[in-house]
Amino acid sequence: MKRLLPVFLLIGLLVAFSIPAFAQDGCMDELGCVEIASDDPVVIGxxxxxxxxxxxxxxxxxxGIELAISGRDGMLLGREITLVVEDSLCSAEGGQAAAQRVAADETIVGVIGTTCSGAAQGAMPIISEAGMVMISSSNTSPSLTNDDTEAGGTYLPGYFRTAHNDLFQGAMGAQYAVEVLKAGAVATIHDGDPYTEGLAVVMANTFAGLNGxxxxxxxxxxxxxDMSAILTEIAASAPDxxxxxxxxxxxxxxxxxxxxxPGLEDAVMMTADGSFSATFxxxxxxxxxxxAMTGPHVSGEAYSAFLDLWAEEQPGGTEAPPSGFHAHAYDAVNILMDAVEAVAEELDDGTVLIGRQALRDAISAVENYDGLTGSLTCQDESPYAGDCATGTALAVFEITEPQVNDGDWPPPIVWDLSMSMMMMNDG
Amino acid sequence: MQPMFKWKTDDFSWVDFTIDVLRVIIVLGVVIGAWNTLSSGRISFAQWVNLFAAGLSQGSIYALIALGYTLVYGILLMINFAHGEVFMAGAFSTVFLAEALNRTGFLNAQPLLAILLMIAFAGLVSMSVAILLERIAYRPLRGSPRLVPLITAIGAAFFLQYTFRGLYGSGFKAYPGVHALQGAIEIGGISIPVVQVFVFCAALFLMLCLYWLVERTRIGKAMRAVSENKEVARLMGIDIDWVIMFTFGVGGFLAGSAGVINGLFRPQGVNFYMGFIPGIKAFTAAVLGGIGNIPGAMLGGLFLGVIEAIGPNLVLAGLGIPGANQLKDVIAFTMLVLVLIFRPQGILGERLSETKA
Incomplete structure (x- = not known):
């Protein structure tokens, strides 16, 4: 027994030291906490x-992110906000590399990103493993919110997005083609990116389902x-x-x-939000x-005010937003900041604790959030797990002369889901 | 004769055998693919001619850029991987001039004059960039191992890309349409767009000018002498530094004018990143034709353009490969690999002097 005495002593010492450590830590979250000392900034990735x-x-x-932060005077929880930007490129490798740098920084409370769906597929395994949350403003690939791996789903906990799911967008394109354009035959083209391929597949399947x-x-x-080769081949199959x-x-x-x-004179060209910009x-x-193009339809007074603010502050040096997802980014970072505020616990010494699981739960619980992009409700069931947008902020636009000649943007809306004869039931 | 090296003296070698097998497979694949496509009749004769014409125009643009690679390689034995960015510099800068000319109406009132003006401007911009590149990035490294300027060129390519992004932003721009170049020429029931004819002729004219410059002028003779042997050329009283700078300038001018011609042919997609793929394709074209060889670069460019335009539909689609058009680049780079295997000196080849070989 005497030989065991030092062991007991050691255990006793360890317990004695760790009790105050636990007491001071106070983090009860199963995924751990982000700890922000009293004079440290809140770091958003x-x-x-x-x-x-x-x-x-x-x-x-x-x-959009910068304007949302400056909209709160750069302060959160009474601290300054620091924004850490990592370049995730538009590829899985880029997303993976950026996620590794972000995950290594324990002060980051949450991440806005990625830009491309392909990058999200590279980033999410690392972000999810690190217990972090990621809210994307422009990923639209259906696979990202689908947890059925056999169907190509790649959903992982901690993923959210304020951009619409392409299940809505692709189906909408097909419905417009059938109901309005009365098309009987369609040709689809993608570029190998999961986003474009997903959209092309959803569109083709829905179109075939509508007897096209x-x-x-x-x-x-x-x-x-040089697209002449593929266009020649498409012309040979005579699509509408x-x-x-x-x-x-x-x-x-x-x-x-x-x-x-030759042969494509009468075919209607239809594209999606990857081309949704005035310069197109x-x-x-x-x-x-x-x-015809499907794309985000953001409108309203709040959005006009946002655009005025953009023109005034010119983040990135441009007078107008260069693409169509700035409002989604604005909403995403606001949802993150609200959730951080909601779950933050302040200790006696001024340290703030943010539980990582609590943060995920808080974002999941977002309901009827009044954002620039409309009313947002975050869902948690596949194939919409993590989807906060409902697809109502989408429309079909048709380009006319003023868009080409005078740079008017966006083009007039010619159709939206409310005009459909067969409303989608699952939206 | 040592027995351990006996296999070397045998007629049979595995390497040759593998290459022969590869040869047979490729020829068979091309023949079967082409036969399947042609016998299915999915694509009409007129459509094949259209594809061929588009390929020739695209190829003539590759050829203009490829000449820059080949000129520099001929003189310095280095691959200037920043050459694609020299092309971008001219094309990206001139899009603003083109927009201005379009707004004032000059572009459509005097199309030929306006295009000449654009080519001159783009040529000057690209020429300056190429000359600065040589002076700042490459000259201090002359005489160092061959890998050093190669890596520097890649660095310089990034530097140029992001400098131009800083200057003009990251969005996409497009050249305005020229009314005089719209429409098509009808030849025996086959219509070929006017712009393609113009692009091909303009590129051909520039190439002939270059040929004349190199073969018939004093400075051309100096360029040939420096490419043959720098030290002897120096002894003959040729200012080597000046000749090298001049060569970069000429290559730059051709790349810049290719930028404008490309803008007339494929107006969209003008941004800071636009030089990367044409640069690689033109490098492929230069190797195809035989790097260091001027007619080789021209031929290589045209060849690559046509193969790219016709190959996917003719061979790959005929072999039943899905997404054949996505594999256009595969055809281009497979050509590069095949040339490197079967004819490393390129189609026209270059008689390498002993210092180069």
Whole structure:
């Protein structure tokens, strides 16, 4: 027994030391807490595509985030807010690298990002494992909120988004093609990105479900400028609608070259929010007139005020937001900041504790949040797990002369779900 | 004769055998794919001609950029990987001039004059960038191991990309349409867009000018002498530094004018990143034709453009490969690999002098 005495002593000492440590820590959260000392700032992370060809999407969201922070005078919980921006590019590797840097920083309470769905797929395993939350303002790939891995779902706890799910957007494109354009045959083009591919597949499936015929499903590569080969092939299959939910500038090349492709004169070109920017119409020129596009429909007084503020402060040096997801980013960071405020516990010495699971729960519980992008309610069931947008802030737009010649934006709305004969039941 | 090296003297070698097998597979694949496509008749003769014409125009743009790679390689034996960014510098800067000319109506009132003005401006911008690049990034490294300027070129490419992003922003721009270049020419029931004819002729004219410059002028003779042997050229009283700078300038001018011609042909997609892929494609074209060889770069560019335009539909679709058009780049870079395997000196090849070989 004597030999065990030092062991008991050691255990006793350890317990004695750890009791005050627990008492002082006070963190009861199962995923741990972010601890902010009394004079430390609140750190918010952003993982956005801020370099490369898609950097204007990142700058668009970053502007929304900066305006939301300055809207609170840069203060949260009585502390200054520090924004840490990591470049997640528009690829899985970029997302993974950015997530590793973010996860290594224990002071970060939550992350806004990523810009591209592909980057989110690389980032989420790390972010989720670290117990953090990530709210995306522009991921729209259905796989990100679907937990059925056999169906390609990649949902992981801690993921949220204020952008719409493409299950809404792709279906909407198909319904418009059938109900309004009376199309019988459709061709789809994607560019290999999970976002564009997901959208093309949802559109094709919905269209086939509405008794339409999918006559061509093909793909281009990012960076292609010469689309004559694929357009020639599409013309050979004679579709009524060509659905091309790809990014700019590939969509610009496709639409402008389709106008000169024999056999596609009467086909309606239809694109999605990857091309939803004022420069799409101007860059594409006359061929853009008549192009239908699904995209975020954000309006209202609060949004007008937001745009005025943007013009005044010019985050990133642009007078107007360069793309269509700045309002989503504004809502995302506000939801995060509200949730942080709601779950923060202040200790006697001024230290603030933010429980990581509590933060996830608080965001999950968001209901009827009055954001710039409409009323947001975060859901928790696959295939909409983490979806805070309901798809009501979407519309079909049709480009007309003023968008091409004068840079008017957005184009007139020609259709939305309220006009549909077969309202979606699951929305 | 030592027995351990006996296998080397044998007629049979595994490497040759593998290459022969590869050769047969490729030829078979191309023949079967093409046969399947042509016999299915999915694409009409007129459509093939259209694809071919678009490929020629695209190829002539590759060729103009490829000439910059080849000129510099011929003289310095270095691959200037920042050359794609030299192309971007001219194309991106001139889009603003083109917009201004379009707003004032000059572009459509005097299209030829306006295009000449744009080409001159883009050429000057790209030329300045290329010359500065040589002076600042490459000249201090001359004489260092060949890997050093190569890595520097990659760094310089990033530097240029993000400098131009800082200058003009990250959004996409587009060249305005020129009315005179719209419409098509009908030849025997096949219509070819006017702009493609113009692009091809303009590029061909510039290439002929370059050929004349190199073969018929004094400075051209100096360039050839420096590329043959720098030390002897120096002994003959040629200012090497000036000739090298001039070569970069000429390559830059061609790249800049390619930027404008590309803008007329494919108006969209003008941004700071636009030089990357054309740069790589043009490098491929230069290697295809035989790097260091001027007619080789021209031929390589045209060849690559046409293969890219026709290959996916002709061969890949015929072999039943899905998403054939997404594999356009695969065709381009497979060509590069094949050339490196079967004919490392390129289509036209270059008679390498001993110092280069």
């Amino acid at each position: 952003a993982m956005l595509s801020v370099s490369g060809a898609t950097s204007f999407y990142g700058e668009d969201s970053l502007g 015929e999918v006559v061509f499903q093909g793909a281009v590569s990012k960076g292609d400028t 609608v060509v659905y091309l939910p790809v990014f700019v500038p590939e969509s610009e090349f496709l639409v402008s070259q389709a106008a000169n492709t 119409a101007q860059n594409t020129g006359a061929a853009a007139v008549g192009v």
